[in-house]
Amino acid sequence: xxxxxxxxSFYASCEKIFRPDLKNKPVVVLSNxxxxxxxxxxxxxxxxxxxxxxxxxxxxxxxxxxxxVFSSNYELYADISNRVMNILMESCxxxxxxxxxxxxxxxKSYEKNIDLVRFAFDCKRRLREWIGIPVSIGIAPTKTLAKxxxxxxxxxxxxxxxxxxxxxxxxxxxxxxxNTEKIWGIGKRMEKNLKxxxxxxxxxxxxxxxxLSGNNFSVVLERTIRELRGQACIGSENMLEPKKQIMVSRSxxxxxxxxxxxxxxxxxxxxxxAEKLRFENQKCRTVTAFIRSNPFNEKVRQIYASKFIELVHxxxxxxxxxxxxxxxxxxxxxxxxxxxxxxxxxxxxTDSFGYQMNLFGKSQDSIKSENLMQIVDEIxxxxxxxxxxxxxxxxxxxxxxxxxxxxxxxTKISEIPNTK
DNA sequence: TCTGGGGTCCTAGGACCC
DNA sequence: TCTGGGGTCCTAGGACCC
Numbered sequence: 001x002x003x004x005x006x007x008x009s010f011y012a013s014c015e016k017i018f019r020p021d022l023k024n025k026p027v028v029v030l031s032n033x034x035x036x037x038x039x040x041x042x043x044x045x046x047x048x049x050x051x052x053x054x055x056x057x058x059x060x061x062x063x064x065x066x067x068x069v070f071s072s073n074y075e076l077y078a079d080i081s082n083r084v085m086n087i088l089m090e091s092c093x094x095x096x097x098x099x100x101x102x103x104x105x106x107x108k109s110y111e112k113n114i115d116l117v118r119f120a121f122d123c124k125r126r127l128r129e130w131i132g133i134p135v136s137i138g139i140a141p142t143k144t145l146a147k148x149x150x151x152x153x154x155x156x157x158x159x160x161x162x163x164x165x166x167x168x169x170x171x172x173x174x175x176x177x178x179n180t181e182k183i184w185g186i187g188k189r190m191e192k193n194l195k196x197x198x199x200x201x202x203x204x205x206x207x208x209x210x211x212l213s214g215n216n217f218s219v220v221l222e223r224t225i226r227e228l229r230g231q232a233c234i235g236s237e238n239m240l241e242p243k244k245q246i247m248v249s250r251s252x253x254x255x256x257x258x259x260x261x262x263x264x265x266x267x268x269x270x271x272x273x274a275e276k277l278r279f280e281n282q283k284c285r286t287v288t289a290f291i292r293s294n295p296f297n298e299k300v301r302q303i304y305a306s307k308f309i310e311l312v313h314x315x316x317x318x319x320x321x322x323x324x325x326x327x328x329x330x331x332x333x334x335x336x337x338x339x340x341x342x343x344x345x346x347x348x349x350t351d352s353f354g355y356q357m358n359l360f361g362k363s364q365d366s367i368k369s370e371n372l373m374q375i376v377d378e379i380x381x382x383x384x385x386x387x388x389x390x391x392x393x394x395x396x397x398x399x400x401x402x403x404x405x406x407x408x409x410x411t412k413i414s415e416i417p418n419t420k
Numbered sequence: 421t422c423t424g425g426g427g428t429c430c431t432a433g434g435a436c437c438c
Numbered sequence: 439t440c441t442g443g444g445g446t447c448c449t450a451g452g453a454c455c456c
Contacts, residue, residue, distance in 0.1 A: 098455090190454085
């Protein structure tokens with residue numbers, strides 16, 4: 001059996017922890033640039049706000065009706081997430097952290113010896129009392145079913161946040177009332193394809209044999225079907241798996257035309273990406289950069305330009321990565337367009353300990369590079385100051401908007417809540 | 421005026437090889 | 439007039455996820 005523990009309206013709940021005055025009030029959290037709504041407290045959901053809705057469309061109405069809003073504060077959310085995961089790990093060491101706000105617990109080794117209902121409510125209570133985060137828990141024989149059980153726990157208050165799907169008949173009865181699009185792994189596209197051949201709910205999908213149909217369905221769908229039948233196909237992934245790509249991209253606070261400003265933004269993102277790469281103990285061989293116009297603005301001429309560079313030697317040196325990204329920019333930049341976003345993607349990793357060196361081992365250059373990067377990282381990590389590279393610029397005219405951010409209550413000594 | 425960011429996996433099709 | 443068969447590897451792009 002797997003348990004899926006999922007935090008309710010995670011970002012909004014994080015904001016409420018340190019603001020008891022916001023209890024029972026609608027709270028939403030916005031994406032970068034204060035662009036759209038990405039988390040809504042139950043009260044905000046009731047007001048009809050939709051996930052991903054552009055903020056400017058709802059702003060006035062929402063605020064006039066007493067709604068409270070925050071820019072995203074990822075430092076806070078990451079820290080709260082760690083605390084949640086640590087507590088879960090104490091309940092069940094075999095944990096698979098799936099995202100910032102949810103984790104699968106593999107209960108296989110001791111499900112026979114514990115009362116699942118009690119286990120679930122204990123977890124829930126602990127997270128609520130010790131951290132202040134409300135969660136929903138779904139337990140079922142496979143991850144896909146646990147996901148569905150979780151959704152049910154969340155949507156129907158009668159279950160008090162916990163749903164356990166165990167015996168065959170309950171599962172069948174339950175699946176009959178689930179639309180296919182609600183299933184983990186079935187998106188808009190697949191839902192339509194299934195509808196075209198007459199499959200509308202999860203039970204029908206469960207009884208479907210994709211191999212017998214003339215349509216081309218991929219192995220992904222077959223896996224989902226088997227999972228619905230109770231056959232676990234999505235195992236416990238090793239959470240320590242290294243990343244395969246690192247992306248840093250941002251929309252600009254305003255539209256940009258000048259190459260000079262793009263250069264700063266691209267350099268900044270490249271530097272950030274290199275930093276992340278070093279923390280992963282990896283080196284990359286491919287650097288990709290892109291710039292694009294605003295796809296939502298029909299009035300401007302559209303452009304999406306991207307290219308990549310293959311490096312001869314794998315690296316995580318900020319200087320090389322920044323330089324490569326700028327070479328790409330020189331290449332892809334076209335005058336006369338208005339740009340709204342830029343980004344850098346690193347890929348093709350080798351871990352930074354073992355890779356093919358030249359005949360005579362490490363060159364002086366690479367030792368110097370490693371030492372320099374280490375010092376840069378230390379300065380930034382300890383917040384002694386901020387070490388950056390000249391080309392990354394100081395003007396920051398492209399920086400994003402983040403006007404209503406809460407404090408870093410748990411990670412910054414000067415921002416600790418003050419209750420006087 | 422104002423519409424996020426960061427990932428993974430899979431597949432088709434091209435290049436290349438014997 | 440006639441022009442094989444089978445394989446691997448890589449990449450771009452699609453679909454999906456939170």
